[in-house]
Amino acid sequence: MSALLRVEGLTVTLNGSRAVRGVSLSVREGEVVSIVGPNGSGKSTLLRAIMGLLRPDGGRVIFNGSDVTALPANERARLGIRLVPSEREVFPLMTLRENLLVSWEAGPRKESFGEALERVLEVFPWMRQRLRVKAGNLSGGERRMLAIAMALMSSPRLLLVDEPSSGLSPRAVAAVLGSMRSLVESGLSVLLAEQNLEVALKLSRRVLVMRSGEVLAEREVSDPVAVSALIRSLLWG
Amino acid sequence: MRSQSLQALVLAFSSALGAAAVLTDSVYLLRLYTVYAFHTSLGLAVTLLFGVGNQVVICFGAIAGTSAYVAALTQVHAGLSPSVAVPLGLLSGTGLGVALIRLASSWDLRGIRVGILTILASLAFEAVILGNRSVTFGEVGLPVDDPLQSAGLSPIASLRTYAVLGLVLTASASLLLHRVRGGRFWLLLTAAGQDPDLLKANAISPARYMELAAAAASFLAASSGLLYAFSTGYISPSTFTLAESDIPAYLIAAMGGLGSPLGALLGGVVLLALKELTRAVGAASVAVYGLALLLVFSARSRTLRRG
Amino acid sequence: MLDLLIDGLSNGLQLALIAVGMTVVHGIAGVLNLAHGESVVVATVTAAVLLSLGAPLPVALILGLCSSLLVGLAVWAVSSYVSGVGERMRGVLGLVMTLGLALTIHGSLVYLFPTAHYSLVVGPLQVEIMGLVVRFSSLLALALSAVTIAALHLLLTATQFGRSVRASFQNRELAESLGVDVGRIALLTVLMASLFAGLSGLIRGLTVPVEPSRGMELTVLSLVVSVAGGMRNVAGTVLAGIAIGLVNSLLAYLMGTYLTYLAILLAAALLLRAVGAGD
Numbered sequence: 001m002s003a004l005l006r007v008e009g010l011t012v013t014l015n016g017s018r019a020v021r022g023v024s025l026s027v028r029e030g031e032v033v034s035i036v037g038p039n040g041s042g043k044s045t046l047l048r049a050i051m052g053l054l055r056p057d058g059g060r061v062i063f064n065g066s067d068v069t070a071l072p073a074n075e076r077a078r079l080g081i082r083l084v085p086s087e088r089e090v091f092p093l094m095t096l097r098e099n100l101l102v103s104w105e106a107g108p109r110k111e112s113f114g115e116a117l118e119r120v121l122e123v124f125p126w127m128r129q130r131l132r133v134k135a136g137n138l139s140g141g142e143r144r145m146l147a148i149a150m151a152l153m154s155s156p157r158l159l160l161v162d163e164p165s166s167g168l169s170p171r172a173v174a175a176v177l178g179s180m181r182s183l184v185e186s187g188l189s190v191l192l193a194e195q196n197l198e199v200a201l202k203l204s205r206r207v208l209v210m211r212s213g214e215v216l217a218e219r220e221v222s223d224p225v226a227v228s229a230l231i232r233s234l235l236w237g
Numbered sequence: 238m239r240s241q242s243l244q245a246l247v248l249a250f251s252s253a254l255g256a257a258a259v260l261t262d263s264v265y266l267l268r269l270y271t272v273y274a275f276h277t278s279l280g281l282a283v284t285l286l287f288g289v290g291n292q293v294v295i296c297f298g299a300i301a302g303t304s305a306y307v308a309a310l311t312q313v314h315a316g317l318s319p320s321v322a323v324p325l326g327l328l329s330g331t332g333l334g335v336a337l338i339r340l341a342s343s344w345d346l347r348g349i350r351v352g353i354l355t356i357l358a359s360l361a362f363e364a365v366i367l368g369n370r371s372v373t374f375g376e377v378g379l380p381v382d383d384p385l386q387s388a389g390l391s392p393i394a395s396l397r398t399y400a401v402l403g404l405v406l407t408a409s410a411s412l413l414l415h416r417v418r419g420g421r422f423w424l425l426l427t428a429a430g431q432d433p434d435l436l437k438a439n440a441i442s443p444a445r446y447m448e449l450a451a452a453a454a455s456f457l458a459a460s461s462g463l464l465y466a467f468s469t470g471y472i473s474p475s476t477f478t479l480a481e482s483d484i485p486a487y488l489i490a491a492m493g494g495l496g497s498p499l500g501a502l503l504g505g506v507v508l509l510a511l512k513e514l515t516r517a518v519g520a521a522s523v524a525v526y527g528l529a530l531l532l533v534f535s536a537r538s539r540t541l542r543r544g
Numbered sequence: 545m546l547d548l549l550i551d552g553l554s555n556g557l558q559l560a561l562i563a564v565g566m567t568v569v570h571g572i573a574g575v576l577n578l579a580h581g582e583s584v585v586v587a588t589v590t591a592a593v594l595l596s597l598g599a600p601l602p603v604a605l606i607l608g609l610c611s612s613l614l615v616g617l618a619v620w621a622v623s624s625y626v627s628g629v630g631e632r633m634r635g636v637l638g639l640v641m642t643l644g645l646a647l648t649i650h651g652s653l654v655y656l657f658p659t660a661h662y663s664l665v666v667g668p669l670q671v672e673i674m675g676l677v678v679r680f681s682s683l684l685a686l687a688l689s690a691v692t693i694a695a696l697h698l699l700l701t702a703t704q705f706g707r708s709v710r711a712s713f714q715n716r717e718l719a720e721s722l723g724v725d726v727g728r729i730a731l732l733t734v735l736m737a738s739l740f741a742g743l744s745g746l747i748r749g750l751t752v753p754v755e756p757s758r759g760m761e762l763t764v765l766s767l768v769v770s771v772a773g774g775m776r777n778v779a780g781t782v783l784a785g786i787a788i789g790l791v792n793s794l795l796a797y798l799m800g801t802y803l804t805y806l807a808i809l810l811a812a813a814l815l816l817r818a819v820g821a822g823d
Contacts, residue, residue: 051721052721053721073717073721074720074723074724074726077720077721077722078723082721082722085718085721088717088718089718090715091711091719092714093714093777094707094710094711094714101707102707102708102719102722102724105704105707105708106708106711106719106723106724107723108723154722154723
């Protein structure tokens with residue numbers, strides 16, 4: 001089965017230094033792949049470059065068979081890629097409902113707003129009561145879940161999630177994890193970047209280890225304990 | 238090696254101008270030199286503070302004007318002698334510049350907000366002058382007692398002195414800056430402007446270098462403002478506005494290369510040519526400044542985009 | 545006294561209209577548009593010239609607005625030019641280039657049309673409301689200003705375009721990664737800002753003649769309102785506009801224009817501090 005996303009030899013320079021060096025990876029339809037690595041390993045930069053928010057110096061990004069390397073972010077979004085950032089992930093002065101509305105309006109609109117809203121509220125039922133709340137007034141975990149919900153409004157094919165657990169309390173992490181797991185079970189393809197090894201291993205089938213802009217190794221998560229030990233030794237050994 | 242030949246070129250250039258000033262009797266030429274000295278000094282001030290220090294300061298006109306007005310007003314209203322009034326003026330002008338930079342750093346203003354603060358200061362200066370007509374004579378302007386003429390020099394001799402002093406000030410400032418270029422102070426100032434947090438992390442205070450640069454630049458602006466005012470015998474608020482002082486200063490700095498003190502000297506010549514050419518057009522000279530600004534800065538940004 | 549209040553309020557609403565444009569353009573196109581006041585004056589000068597040539601009022605007004613749009617296009621050209629520049633120079637370059645544009649337009653207008661003072665006289669001189677006598681033109685200006693602000697509000701909150709503008713303004717990258725064509729939104733925003741600025745000027749002519757040289761002054765006031773409103777907040781800008789417009793009118797009556805101006809500048813500086821870091 002051909003890959004939904006293929007990244008070939010991507011190199012990105014940020015602030016004068018190489019943040020991503022010749023990274024190649026692939027994500028198949030319905031797969032969840034994690035990139036784990038410490039702070040500054042280039043995970044966020046990689047995701048933003050795949051989304052099109054950053055121009056790479058070299059390499060290609062191929063989505064659903066077509067080369068999207070030259071496309072700006074909004075056109076990649078139209079093709080079905082969505083990025084959930086780790087910070088500044090919502091429109092703070094707009095209500096929850098407006099945030100979701102904007103996300104739906106900007107997308108390909110495969111269904112009516114009401115239908116999309118219902119679909120998303122089923123994953124995050126707590127939002128039903130908070131639709132009129134300004135997004136800036138939500139808690140960290142709620143904002144993160146809203147960001148995921150916004151990405152879902154247009155039924156994306158590939159979800160890029162940047163550090164879903166960062167800055168959240170353990171309870172919030174559990175909630176976000178729970179909702180992500182149900183999405184994953186419904187067949188959504190996900191590429192996520194995580195510092196927290198446990199979170200990554202709980203969600204994904206395949207894990208890439210990244211450090212200083214390079215991919216050090218790639219493993220199937222068949223034996224979480226063994227994989228965890230390997231990763232720890234690679235990153236901190 | 239090249240820099241030394243550049244310095245020699247500057248020395249030759251300024252000496253030629255200075256000699257011409259000393260030798261000529263043409264009031265027109267002497268006035269031209271004072272105008273050149275005034276605008277180029279401000280251009281050098283911008284080169285230091287913005288070109289190197291990355292601070293968008295758009296109030297050098299107000300600084301020059303403050304020093305000129307304080308010196309003149311204390312003579313007129315408080316009867317102070319020039320030997321007291323002049324230092325007072327210099328202090329006020331320099332103090333204004335340092336105070337604004339200090340304010341900007343203590344309020345943690347970055348980038349364009351510093352520019353906005355200085356624009357507000359320029360506007361406030363204009364408002365204070367125009368709003369206190371009884372004291373400052375408003376738009377009409379303030380006639381100034383030329384201290385040199387009061388000391389007995391003939392009008393042409395005093396004008397000549399001011400022209401020479403102005404050129405000397407400009408040339409020395411330019412040479413001094415060129416000397417300092419690439420040295421410790423220059424590098425630290427550049428760092429303070431582009432990455433102050435990095436400096437702080439290394440236990441160096443960016444504010445200190447910025448204030449030093451502000452003091453130097455403001456002193457330069459204040460002195461040139463004083464000299465210019467005395468040489469014309471008249472202070473008009475319209476000389477020290479944004480359009481008449483700060484825009485030409487940025488034009489000169491940009492033409493000079495935004496960081497090249499010697500280049501600013503040449504930029505001053507171009508500006509002078511521009512001013513003379515547009516004098517015939519009168520009110521539209523503002524339009525010409527505007528176009529020049531657009532052109533020069535878009536040419537500059539082209540090199541920035543390439544780089 | 546009532547006239548003063550009405551004029552102050554409509555002055556404030558007009559300022560708000562102009563300042564919102566400046567704030568939004570700064571947030572989306574990344575440029576502090578110092579030529580914004582010229583959008584106002586270009587409309588009034590065009591209308592004044594056309595009226596003096598005998599053109600019907602609607603034609604003069606519409607062509608006036610079109611000339612504002614032209615200024616908007618020039619500003620947009622500057623902003624897209626500047627967006628290709630590195631972080632360090634972008635802000636200054638935008639500021640300096642729009643200032644250059646402003647000076648060019650200002651100088652040309654004053655040179656070519658020094659007598660094109662725009663003033664609209666419609667309807668009766670006075671009107672009686674609840675026993676009080678007020679100037680009709682002031683009341684009309686207030687009503688038109690209020691309606692225009694309301695229209696702007698509706699545009700921003702109830703249309704897809706408006707929501708895209710607010711989204712691009714609050715979080716440009718997020719908007720882009722959701723599919724919003726931020727480049728196109730930037731262009732439309734700049735045009736919209738110029739249009740509302742021109743409209744504001746055309747309404748202003750009901751209460752006071754607008755001279756071709758007023759552009760820079762309006763830019764300054766607009767900047768002050770923008771800064772006071774926080775530069776990250778449309779609602780705040782509107783409130784600041786109304787407040788400053790009222791204060792401007794009332795204080796000018798009491799203290800004279802220059803002292804009022806000084807007070808407003810000081811207030812803006814203090815508010816600059818409050819909003820302070822970042823951007």
